[in-house]
Amino acid sequence: AQSVTQLDSQVPVFEEAPVELRCNYSSSVSVYLFWYVQYPNQGLQLLLKYLSGSTLVKGINGFEAEFNKSQTSFHLRKPSVHISDTAEYFCAVSPLHTGRRALTFGSGTRLQVQP
């Protein structure tokens, strides 16, 4: 079984400041890792995903994430946020090689960008 922990439920930040949203996971098997974003009253949209290879993954809207296997983490970062980045961000995992296609999500982090 897998579990995902997002350590911060809310992250307030000023516009143009850097931000890091933390994600740790637990799994008995290898996993793929994802970050999704949910804007108010909308569905989830994929920001980026880690499958293999380079541990630094670049996504849409200037976001990037780094996979750290030893710390079982997949933190999301952006060097300079905009008001439009205000949304809820979800970290998720999906197991390799088990045949099961389900995503296991963290509880979400609400990013609040202030002017």
Place this chain on the structure above:
Amino acid sequence: DAGVIQSPRHEVTEMGQEVTLRCKPISGHDYLFWYRQTMMRGLELLIYFNNNVPIDDSGMPEDRFSAKMPNASFSTLKIQPSEPRDSAVYFCASSLGTGAQETQYFGPGTRLLVL
């Protein structure tokens, strides 16, 4: 592409009534997922289909919930009878491909309120 389409977007009903949520996946996608989002439990998978066949329904709460996929372009999630604790946002998602790395595309969700 129109993306994943869900209807209705909002539903208010009274306890004991039957509720049917509908989903049209992205054309050509062979996996369809139903998720539920609540404040208490976050995002959780209810059931998913592959080529119209239910593969994993272990997340379905109880017998009051049922899901069908009569063809590749339509799925329903039915709750009968509904209860106040079923109030949540229900998301449908679809994906294409044989691997767990494939991106899931989410619909806008149906916000259900059971009084």
